[in-house]
Structure formats: structure tokens, C-alpha cells
Amino acid sequence: MFVFVVLSLSSGLGYRFYNQPKLDVDKIAPQTLTAPSSANVEDVKTTEERRREARSGASAVWVDDPVINEQIHQNLQQLFTKGNQIRENLDNFPFVKTSVLSTATQTYLRQAPEPQWQQVLRGLDKNSNLTGLNSAQQLAVKKLRTYRESNSSQAFAQLLKAIAQARQRYNISLKALSAMSKDNTQSVYAQPETLYDATFLNLSDTDWQKTQIQVRQTLDRMLAQGIYPGLSKTNLNSAIGMQVSVSVPETAQPLARRLLSDAIAPNLIKDIEQTKLIAEQAAEAVEPAIVSIQKGEVTVKAGAKITQADFVLLDHFHLSQRGIDxxxxxxxxxxxxxxxxxxxxxxxxxxxxxxxxxxxxxxxxxxxxxxxxxxxxxxxxxxxxxxxxxxxxxxxxxxxxxxxxxxxxxxxxxxxxxxxxxxxxxxxxxxxxxxxxxxxxxxxxxxxxxxxxxxxxxxxxxxxxxxxxxxxxxxxxxxxxxxxxxxxxxxxxxxxxxxxxxxxxxxxxxxxxxxxxAELSNPNRPLLKRLADEAPGTFQHTLFVATLAEAAARALNCNVELVRAGVLYHDIGKMHDPLGFIENQMGGINKHDVINDPWKSAELIKKHVSEGLVMARQHKLPSAIQAFIPEHQGTILIAYFYQQAQQQQQNTEKVLHESDFRYDGPIPQSKETGIAILADACEAALRSLKDATPEAALAMVNKILKARWQDNQLVDSGLTRAEMSQIAHIFVQVWQQFHHQRIAYPKL
The missing domain is CATH 1.10.1760.20 (Arp2/3 complex 21 kDa subunit ARPC3)
Structure with a gap:
């Protein structure tokens, strides 16, 4: 069998060795070979490799994703909205006409610390000395004095009031920015610098509006050009800086760079279908690798290593010496x-x-x-x-x-x-x-x-x-x-x-x-339905035996499904004469009392095995299921009728042979059928127990199992003494589950 299997598998699996070339690629040519005729031969292997390389080397097609673009625009708009909310507290800037105070002077007066502002106010006195003030303070004092000299005191007071209000609004906005900066620092998503800082507050309204317009236009240009996934942050910021430098006011360029850097994201995705199309087009564009040769030309020289092109020609001219390797x-x-x-x-x-x-x-x-x-x-x-x-x-x-x-x-x-x-x-x-x-x-x-x-x-x-x-x-x-x-x-x-x-x-x-x-274990199978109808007592006996055997099989890691199905069919032979078995007599007349011949009764009992095998074959049950029918009885002695025969034999001359009262076997040949013979032997005894203690039940089960062991019914089953003890405990546990105590209900 081993030789047959090896030869069969070798000949079937190794068919590539039946037609192997002796002159293959990278081998040394033993002699110089010439082309017997002119030929142009396609090198299929090389062609396929080149086409595979063309497919893998094809460039991906990138397209912008409208959804991502819309999300980026929304992000930028949210940043603008936040900036507008910050500037709401500033009111208009410049807060007075630039003809009255220049933008630089207004910027200084609005953000100057309180001590410097007080120094400016003292400097407005005609007799005050300006030497202790810095250049910005001196310029501011001069501008204010000039305005005071050319305007009424009421107008000058209004100007000072406007400056004070602007300073107040500026300080409120500055505190809001500081709080925002603190929150960003404590956040998991903290950035090295705050998006909006003090320089943002010094932008004029005109510059801020222009910045928003230019940043949007810059974003549109960059998204139109496309941002590739994986683009480094450094390169992205460099591109942003170049775009901003030519369109945004110089004072707002740092802010514009931060806004774009925060809002922008890669917006290109691969167009899979187009990329596949281009890859296939690239592969189709690859010309077949053709090896040409003229009649009489040398295909390969003696002693030279055979190349792929040489092998293609040798194989074409049947010079590669193919055969069984x-x-x-x-x-x-x-x-x-x-x-x-x-x-x-x-x-x-x-x-x-x-x-x-x-x-x-x-x-x-x-x-x-x-x-x-x-x-x-x-x-x-x-x-x-x-x-x-x-x-x-x-x-x-x-x-x-x-x-x-x-x-x-x-x-x-x-x-x-x-x-x-x-x-x-x-x-x-x-x-x-x-x-x-x-x-x-x-x-x-x-x-x-x-x-x-x-x-x-x-x-x-x-x-x-x-x-x-x-x-x-x-x-x-x-x-x-x-x-x-x-x-x-x-x-x-x-x-x-x-x-x-x-x-x-x-x-x-x-x-x-x-x-x-599982299909055979379905109680609606024809044979099992017949058993339930024709021999209901046997069917109930079968169900309890199956419960005992299944629990034992699961504990011993046996084939649970096989045990369940096998036990369900083990007594189908009793349908040949259901009343010959006490579980089906339902308290009626015992058929064996009428027969009154233990030899005939034993034959009737033994016949449920042979008849069961006939039924199993008629219904095409698997042999693994059929094995449960004879092996669940093994060669055990039909003790009841054997004892009757012993008593009658004393009064007659009839020869008593123990073999007449033993089943024909065989004894269990697997653990599964071994469990079945034990469960079948214990079922009636366990069912008869009502008020017994678990200890008494275990003693009785052990006695039955010991009898089967000593009768040599389990020598071929593979069951061990330790497993026998385990089976006994499992049978008792199942019995306890079936006979658990219930409360006493009052009589109505």
C-alpha cells in the first residue's frame, strides 16, 4: 500500500519532471548548436515579466476630492469666524481719522502700557519736559498738542475719550487672547504658537478684510494644484509662504501663513479605475520580446551558459532535449x-x-x-x-x-x-x-x-x-x-x-x-419515527441511554455526535417483536411466560441484534452506526433466561450450553461502542432507583461496570480503569439531574 501510494502521488504530483529540458537556462551547452531554419520566436516569459514591471511601474492618477476640499474651506471659515469674534471687542480701527492721528500713533496709544499712557497725558502740559519720554511717546504728545491747539477743548476731550475707550477694548481683547493661549498650552492638541496673537489686533479693518480675501484665493490656488498625502510639513509650509508673500499685506503675512497651515490638508486621492486603466495600457504597450535567428546561425556555443533567449530558440527547434528528469x-x-x-x-x-x-x-x-x-x-x-x-x-x-x-x-x-x-x-x-x-x-x-x-x-x-x-x-x-x-x-x-x-x-x-x-439523529427520521410508534418503551429507553452515553463521551473527548446517533439506532431490531421486551409490555401479559421456554426466549431476545442489522442495511445506515447494534451487547450472557434454563435443565435431559444464551458479538471495538454497552447496562438499574442516595447509586453502577469489565467485554474498546471510574460518576450525575427533588404540591 505504501509503495502504491508513493508511486501514485509521485506520478500525479510530479508531472513537471516528465518533460524537463536538459539544456535549460543557466546550464552549460555541451556542444555548439545552430539554427536549422530562420525563425522569430516570442519569449513569453520575458514578455510577461516586462508587462508585470510596466503594470507595477505605472504612475498613479490623483484627483482632488470635493468632499475634502469642502471640509478644508469650512475649516478656514471657522478660523475666520473666530478671528472676527475676537475683533468684535475692538470696534473699528483706526478709531479716529488718520488725518488727526497716524495709524502708527493710534496703534501705539491703544496698546501702550498704563504707565506710559499716564506719562503721555502728563506730557500734554505745556510746561512739561519731554526728555524722559521715548520717541513714540514724544511723537504722540506732539500730535496731541497740535490737535489741541487747532481744535476746541471739547473736541480734544472727545479725542482723549476715544483713545481711552480704544485702550479699554484693546485690553479686553488682549486678555481674551491670553486666556486662549493658556487653554491651547494645556490642551492635548497644543501648538507651539497661538494662531491669533497681539499683532492680529493691530491689523486695520481694511487689512483684515483684504487678508481674508487673499487667503481664500491662495487656498483655492493651492487646492487646485493639489496637496499630496505624505507631503512633509516643511515643504507644505514653504509652499504656503511662497504663495502668501505675493498676495497678502506684509503685516498680515505671518497670520496668513498660520491660518493656511492650520486649515489646509492633503486633498488628492487615487483614482483607482483610471490608474488600473493606465497600468493595463502600459502593459499592453509593451511589445512582445521576439528572439530572431537566421538559418545556420549559432544558437549557443559549446561551453557557454544558456541564456533565456538561447533557451527560447533551443526549445523552439526541439533542441533542448526534453525528457523525463x-x-x-x-x-x-x-x-x-x-x-x-x-x-x-x-x-x-x-x-x-x-x-x-x-x-x-x-x-x-x-x-x-x-x-x-x-x-x-x-x-x-x-x-x-x-x-x-x-x-x-x-x-x-x-x-x-x-x-x-x-x-x-x-x-x-x-x-x-x-x-x-x-x-x-x-x-x-x-x-x-x-x-x-x-x-x-x-x-x-x-x-x-x-x-x-x-x-x-x-x-x-x-x-x-x-x-x-x-x-x-x-x-x-x-x-x-x-x-x-x-x-x-x-x-x-x-x-x-x-x-x-x-x-x-x-x-x-x-x-x-x-x-x-446530526441529520441521522433527527427524531423525524423514518426509522426513529417507527421506533417511537411501534416500540415506545424501547424508544424511551433509547433516549435515556443516549443521554448517559453522550455525557460520558463528552467527558472522555470521544466523538459525541457518533455516540448520540449510534445509541439512537442500537435497539431498532426490537421492532421485529416489540412485546418480546418488557419495556413495551406496559404492564400486560409477559410474552415469555406464554412461551415458557428459555431457549426460545433467548433466541427471540438475541434476534433483535440480527434484525437490527438487517433494518440498518435496508435504510443504508453507515457502518459506524451499524457497529452499535451488535457491539452494544457484545457477547454478554442473557442471565435471566440462562438461570431459567438451569432450573429447567435439572428436570430434563436437555443439554445446557452457555453459548446459547450469549449474544454473538462482537465485543465493543471502540470507546464509543464501549460507552454504549455500559450505558445500556446501567439504564434500567438507574431508572429503577427512586429514593436512593447518590452513594448507593454509585455503588450499584460500579458493580455493573465491574461485571462488564470482568466479563472481558471491554478488552478491545480502549477504555481504561480510570475512565471506567469517571464514567460511573458521570452516569450518577445524569441520574441525579433526572431524579432531582421537587416540592410537594398541596392537594386541591
Whole structure:
């Protein structure tokens, strides 16, 4: 079997070695070869590489985003609104005509500290000396004296009042700016400098209005030119400074730079469709790489290294000496043998009992991958293979098969890794997720809807991995986005195909999957409905046995779904004669009292096993389910009728053989059927207990389990003594749940 599997896999997975050229690229030519005829041959490999480079090197198309532009304008308008709110407290500036006081003098008088302002007021006295004042103060005093001399005292008083009001409003605005600066400093978003500072208060209303207009126009120009994402702050500020210097009043330029720097942001986005179009146009514009040669010209000289162009010509003229590469094929066969050995190691490690038909199915599914690659050059079917193997044989087998198959495909086929890696990712995910029920404590995927959801996840994984793998080559990820979507859809299609094939493979190869077991456990199945109708007592007995066995199977990390389904069908044979079993007599006449022959009664009791197998085969139940029918009784003794036979044998000459009163077996061959025989033995005893204590119930269960152990019914099941003790405690716990105490209701 090992040799057959290795040869089959080597021949299927290693087909690339069947037609390998001896004179390949980078090899040394053993002799000089000439062209037998003139030819112009396309170098497909070089052409494809150049087109791939053209796609990846295509420049991205950037367009401005209207939404971002609108947001930037809104940000700038908010900054202007804040500035206008600050200037509301200033009133108009200049606050008097410039013919009375110059703008510079008004600026000084409005912002001069209070001591300096008092010095100016004292300087208005005709006898005061101006030598202690600075130049700005002296100029202000002279201007004020001149105005006083040429105007009435009332007009002069009005002027001083206007100056005082302007100073008051200025100080209020200055305090507001200081408070704003303090808040900015304490904020998480604090900036090195306040956007609006004292110089902003000294702008005239005209300059402020002009600044707003020019800043808006500057912003429009810069947005029209476009701001690229990733543009450094230094370069952006430099561009802002150049724009501001030619349009904004000099006194307002620092403020304009700060406003634009705060409001502006990158507004260009990539136009994916246009970029893809340009990339494809660039690829299409690449001329095919043509290698030309004339008849009689030297294709390659002896001793020279064969280049790609040389190989194209050699292969065209059938001079590359293609044939079976035995050396590499033998090496590949060794790798296949190692992979098979690893598979067997994993199988033994997890105690999987695979049948020859299971090996055949895994082999066929594995060989379908290279067949698809050979036919399609791009599709592998790995998602479907992973999902099927995982759901049939569990996570360990599914994951191992997919990882080993991926490695062998990369070595034995010529499929590009751009296609292999995404498909392998989907296949490995399917193998691991579909078979998660093999992990202790993990529930199975019980419905095909859950597997369909897994198919969607496989498709997404395959698409994303394809995008990541190909983005590593083409920086313009959106150039391969369409192919990634198609690859994801392909993964989904493979999953759908696997779901469609699953029921047929289950029936053809006699497989039990969690989903099939869940379907068989449905009480509306025809056979179970017949059991409930024709043998209701047996059906109730079956339900309680299933509850006991399922709890034990879950605690021992066995196949819970198999135990539940197997126990539900273990007594279907009792339908051949329901009244022959006491649970169906409902207090009526005992049929065996009428028979009054323990040998015939024993035959009738034993017949429920053989008849059960006949019914199971008629309804095409899986062999794993059929195994519960004989193995749940093993070869145990039908003690009641055996004792009757012993009593009657004393009065007759009839020979008593113990084998006549034992079931035909076989004894349980797995932990699952071993649990079933124990649960079946304990069910009647536990059901009969009413007011017993848990200790008494445990003692009784241990006695029954001990009897089965000493009768050698469990030697082939794999159950240990420690597990037997654990099973006893679980049975008692389930019994307590069914027979919990209830309050006594008063009589009406």
C-alpha cells in the first residue's frame, strides 16, 4: 500500500519532471548548436515579466476630492469666524481719522502700557519736559498738542475719550487672547504658537478684510494644484509662504501663513479605475520580446551558459532535449514518501482508525489537485479538498494533508506561487475549521449552513491573500483588486462544490461526518419515527441511554455526535417483536411466560441484534452506526433466561450450553461502542432507583461496570480503569439531574 501510494502521488504530483529540458537556462551547452531554419520566436516569459514591471511601474492618477476640499474651506471659515469674534471687542480701527492721528500713533496709544499712557497725558502740559519720554511717546504728545491747539477743548476731550475707550477694548481683547493661549498650552492638541496673537489686533479693518480675501484665493490656488498625502510639513509650509508673500499685506503675512497651515490638508486621492486603466495600457504597450535567428546561425556555443533567449530558440527547434528528469523525479518520490510517513505518524498520534476506503478517498482528492492544475493552469481545487478532508477526518488529518499537499504541489508542478499560495491558504483554513470537532471540548459543525458560512470565510481568505501576495510585486494594489475579487469568488465556488459533493462521497465511501450524524439523529427520521410508534418503551429507553452515553463521551473527548446517533439506532431490531421486551409490555401479559421456554426466549431476545442489522442495511445506515447494534451487547450472557434454563435443565435431559444464551458479538471495538454497552447496562438499574442516595447509586453502577469489565467485554474498546471510574460518576450525575427533588404540591 505504501509503495502504491508513493508511486501514485509521485506520478500525479510530479508531472513537471516528465518533460524537463536538459539544456535549460543557466546550464552549460555541451556542444555548439545552430539554427536549422530562420525563425522569430516570442519569449513569453520575458514578455510577461516586462508587462508585470510596466503594470507595477505605472504612475498613479490623483484627483482632488470635493468632499475634502469642502471640509478644508469650512475649516478656514471657522478660523475666520473666530478671528472676527475676537475683533468684535475692538470696534473699528483706526478709531479716529488718520488725518488727526497716524495709524502708527493710534496703534501705539491703544496698546501702550498704563504707565506710559499716564506719562503721555502728563506730557500734554505745556510746561512739561519731554526728555524722559521715548520717541513714540514724544511723537504722540506732539500730535496731541497740535490737535489741541487747532481744535476746541471739547473736541480734544472727545479725542482723549476715544483713545481711552480704544485702550479699554484693546485690553479686553488682549486678555481674551491670553486666556486662549493658556487653554491651547494645556490642551492635548497644543501648538507651539497661538494662531491669533497681539499683532492680529493691530491689523486695520481694511487689512483684515483684504487678508481674508487673499487667503481664500491662495487656498483655492493651492487646492487646485493639489496637496499630496505624505507631503512633509516643511515643504507644505514653504509652499504656503511662497504663495502668501505675493498676495497678502506684509503685516498680515505671518497670520496668513498660520491660518493656511492650520486649515489646509492633503486633498488628492487615487483614482483607482483610471490608474488600473493606465497600468493595463502600459502593459499592453509593451511589445512582445521576439528572439530572431537566421538559418545556420549559432544558437549557443559549446561551453557557454544558456541564456533565456538561447533557451527560447533551443526549445523552439526541439533542441533542448526534453525528457523525463529521473534524478529529480526520484528525489521528488523521496519527498512524497516522507510526506506519507508524516501523514501516518499524525494518524497514529491522534489514534485515527482509517480504513482502506478512507486512504483511497484521500488519495483521489489529493490527485485531483494536479489534474486541475494541468487542465486549467491556475485552479487547484485546494479549498474544496481541504473542506472535504477536514469535515470527513477532522482537523489534524485535514490540516496535515493540506500542508503536505501544498509543499508537494510547489515542488512538482509549474503553477505560479501567486496562484498557489492564496489557494493553499483557503484549503488549509478549510481543513482546520471544518474538522474542529476533533479538538477536545469543541463542538462540531452540525449544519450545512455553518459549512456554507465557512465557505464564505474561505473565499474572503483566498481573495485577501491573493491581494497581499500580488501587491508584493505590484505596489499598485488596486491594479490587482479585480483579480483578487475573482480569486475570492473562486474560493467560494470551490466551497459550494465541496458542499454539493459531500453527501455523495459520504454515501459512496461510507463516511460519517458531524453533519450527517446530526441529520441521522433527527427524531423525524423514518426509522426513529417507527421506533417511537411501534416500540415506545424501547424508544424511551433509547433516549435515556443516549443521554448517559453522550455525557460520558463528552467527558472522555470521544466523538459525541457518533455516540448520540449510534445509541439512537442500537435497539431498532426490537421492532421485529416489540412485546418480546418488557419495556413495551406496559404492564400486560409477559410474552415469555406464554412461551415458557428459555431457549426460545433467548433466541427471540438475541434476534433483535440480527434484525437490527438487517433494518440498518435496508435504510443504508453507515457502518459506524451499524457497529452499535451488535457491539452494544457484545457477547454478554442473557442471565435471566440462562438461570431459567438451569432450573429447567435439572428436570430434563436437555443439554445446557452457555453459548446459547450469549449474544454473538462482537465485543465493543471502540470507546464509543464501549460507552454504549455500559450505558445500556446501567439504564434500567438507574431508572429503577427512586429514593436512593447518590452513594448507593454509585455503588450499584460500579458493580455493573465491574461485571462488564470482568466479563472481558471491554478488552478491545480502549477504555481504561480510570475512565471506567469517571464514567460511573458521570452516569450518577445524569441520574441525579433526572431524579432531582421537587416540592410537594398541596392537594386541591
Amino acid at each position: 529521473w534524478l529529480h523525479l526520484i528525489r521528488f518520490s523521496g519527498m512524497v514518501g516522507l510526506a506519507v510517513a508524516i501523514f501516518k505518524l499524525v494518524e497514529r498520534r491522534i489514534y485515527a482508525k482509517l480504513r482502506p476506503s478512507d486512504y483511497l478517498l484521500i488519495l483521489l482528492l489529493t490527485l485531483s489537485a494536479p489534474l486541475l492544475i494541468f487542465l486549467t493552469k491556475s485552479f487547484t481545487g485546494l479549498p474544496a479538498i481541504g473542506l472535504l478532508v477536514g469535515s470527513f477526518y477532522g482537523t489534524a488529518i485535514g490540516g496535515t494533508v493540506m500542508v503536505l499537499l501544498t509543499i508537494l504541489l510547489s515542488m512538482g508542478t509549474e503553477l505560479s506561487w501567486h496562484y498557489l499560495v492564496p489557494s493553499a491558504a483557503g484549503g488549509i483554513l478549510g481543513g482546520l475549521m471544518a474538522g474542529q470537532w476533533r479538538f477536545p471540548g469543541r463542538e462540531a459543525l452540525r449544519t450545512r449552513e455553518e459549512l456554507a458560512t465557512l465557505g464564505i470565510l474561505i473565499g474572503l481568505t483566498q481573495g485577501v491573500v491573493y491581494l497581499l501576495v500580488n501587491t508584493a510585486i505590484a505596489p499598485l494594489w488596486y491594479a490587482v483588486l479585480g483579480a483578487a475579487v475573482l480569486n475570492g469568488l473562486a474560493g467560494l465556488v470551490w466551497s459550494i462544490l465541496a458542499l454539493g459533493l459531500s453527501p455523495y462521497l459520504e454515501a459512496l465511501f461510507d463516511l460519517v461526518t458531524p453533519i450527517r450524524l
